[in-house]
Amino acid sequence: MSGTLALVGVGPGDPELLTLKAARILGEAGVVAFPQTETGATLALEIARAHVNPAAALLPVAIPMALERGPARAAYDAAAAALLAHLEAGRDVAFLCEGDPLLYGSAMYLLPRLAPRAAVLVVPGVTSLTAAAAAIVRPLAARNETLKILPAPLPDAALRAELAAAPAVAIIKVGRHFDRIRALLEESGHAPAAVVVEHATTAHQRITPLREAPAGARPYFSTILCYSGAEGWGRGENAA
Amino acid sequence: MSGTLALVGVGPGDPELLTLKAARILGEAGVVAFPQTETGATLALEIARAHVNPAAALLPVAIPMALERGPARAAYDAAAAALLAHLEAGRDVAFLCEGDPLLYGSAMYLLPRLAPRAAVLVVPGVTSLTAAAAAIVRPLAARNETLKILPAPLPDAALRAELAAAPAVAIIKVGRHFDRIRALLEESGHAPAAVVVEHATTAHQRITPLREAPAGARPYFSTILCYSGAEGWGRGENAA
Numbered sequence: 001m002s003g004t005l006a007l008v009g010v011g012p013g014d015p016e017l018l019t020l021k022a023a024r025i026l027g028e029a030g031v032v033a034f035p036q037t038e039t040g041a042t043l044a045l046e047i048a049r050a051h052v053n054p055a056a057a058l059l060p061v062a063i064p065m066a067l068e069r070g071p072a073r074a075a076y077d078a079a080a081a082a083l084l085a086h087l088e089a090g091r092d093v094a095f096l097c098e099g100d101p102l103l104y105g106s107a108m109y110l111l112p113r114l115a116p117r118a119a120v121l122v123v124p125g126v127t128s129l130t131a132a133a134a135a136i137v138r139p140l141a142a143r144n145e146t147l148k149i150l151p152a153p154l155p156d157a158a159l160r161a162e163l164a165a166a167p168a169v170a171i172i173k174v175g176r177h178f179d180r181i182r183a184l185l186e187e188s189g190h191a192p193a194a195v196v197v198e199h200a201t202t203a204h205q206r207i208t209p210l211r212e213a214p215a216g217a218r219p220y221f222s223t224i225l226c227y228s229g230a231e232g233w234g235r236g237e238n239a240a
Numbered sequence: 241m242s243g244t245l246a247l248v249g250v251g252p253g254d255p256e257l258l259t260l261k262a263a264r265i266l267g268e269a270g271v272v273a274f275p276q277t278e279t280g281a282t283l284a285l286e287i288a289r290a291h292v293n294p295a296a297a298l299l300p301v302a303i304p305m306a307l308e309r310g311p312a313r314a315a316y317d318a319a320a321a322a323l324l325a326h327l328e329a330g331r332d333v334a335f336l337c338e339g340d341p342l343l344y345g346s347a348m349y350l351l352p353r354l355a356p357r358a359a360v361l362v363v364p365g366v367t368s369l370t371a372a373a374a375a376i377v378r379p380l381a382a383r384n385e386t387l388k389i390l391p392a393p394l395p396d397a398a399l400r401a402e403l404a405a406a407p408a409v410a411i412i413k414v415g416r417h418f419d420r421i422r423a424l425l426e427e428s429g430h431a432p433a434a435v436v437v438e439h440a441t442t443a444h445q446r447i448t449p450l451r452e453a454p455a456g457a458r459p460y461f462s463t464i465l466c467y468s469g470a471e472g473w474g475r476g477e478n479a480a
Contacts, residue, residue, distance in 0.1 A: 020255075115377065122374035127364075133342040141389065143344075
């Protein structure tokens with residue numbers, strides 16, 4: 001009998017934003033795997049640590065920040081092999097995912113490699129998008145508005161096309177693209193109502209109206225929320 | 241001293257998908273308010289009931305399904321007044337929200353009415369979108385793809401424009417618009433990979449490939465996920 005792989009969303013940063021289901025599964029899992037960046041950071045583990053079974057084997061998994069090409073592909077192959085060894089030995093494995101596992105998460109690259117060979121369970125988590133909206137107490141989208149989630153690394157032409165006439169937009173993965181994105185949001189008319197939210201719900205949370213933010217790179221985990229749809233919004237409410 | 245209004249996301253349906261923070265706040269709140277539809281349904285309360293302080297005053301709030309116009313506006317005014325009476329008497333009020341409070345939630349209409357007059361705290365919740373993706377173990381969006389969330393009541397022309405060349409699309413509020421939406425997804429090429437998820441994470445959850453679904457209305461809480469972006473997906477993985 002193979003073990004089950006649980007992809008567990010641990011939410012945006014505040015450990016209290018884990019779900020009860022995530023906390024239960026982490027208390028039961030014999031093996032807890034978690035992404036480790038090239039600089040050694042293990043954010044998902046830090047978020048969830050209080051709920052991990054003290055007797056669990058901890059398995060750091062090198063996950064490249066780059067897109068799945070060449071070296072990244074080899075890293076995912078290696079990660080899948082390490083997890084599969086535990087699963088084939090009959091051990092249940094919980095793999096921790098920042099935010100939600102299936103919304104731009106790197107854990108999803110493990111799925112085509114492992115889903116054909118093991119039972120997979122996904123535990124959805126609170127995303128950084130809704131956490132950022134909560135931090136500024138402003139809707140992401142309302143009524144029958146289209147909501148567009150745009151990764152900042154997209155080329156200018158693609159972003160311009162999507163920004164045209166879009167009342168509800170969230171820009172993710174801002175990082176080193178900040179200055180370019182701000183210029184595009186000025187062009188599209190979103191800038192006056194836009195707010196930059198860094199590290200939502202963590203001790204490092206920072207909220208800055210777009211036009212007041214200094215030039216230069218932002219953290220990778222930054223989101224720019226642009227919402228000016230429903231009446232009475234877009235006035236820069238304070239954080240809760 | 242006025243009380244604090246907490247808008248608390250209770251997640252998509254499975255009571256175990258409440259966050260630890262939501263459970264704590266509901267255990268402490270003296271007044272727990274919750275939406276009640278015209279037919280008497282109180283879904284958010286059913287989801288959260290196990291965590292509500294047994295000594296709390298329960299306050300059903302009539303929330304119209306219609307958009308905020310005319311009678312709906314009057315209903316939100318009345319709801320805000322009922323909550324404000326408690327807040328001004330110094331009582332903390334938790335208002336339960338299905339999914340997340342700020343992603344197409346009706347609680348957001350209370351904000352312009354109450355935020356100027358009381359402290360507001362928003363507790364983000366797991367959305368039905370990530371819950372639906374978890375149910376079919378398939379990404380919502382990956383890499384640098386744009387994700388579009390499209391309300392089904394939008395007119396055909398608006399939906400056609402957004403569906404063109406969009407690899408990652410989620411259609412929400414499907415309800416009585418199902419047949420029309422299916423025709424549009426056939427036209428745009430999304431139909432072969434699209435999956436209908438009804439009542440994700442609840443006992444009534446139902447997963448149907450779009451082309452196998454019978455004609456006619458779906459429940460309001462249905463989502464159609466169309467994802468065919470990353471390699472190895474769009475093959476109809478089984479539910480966890």
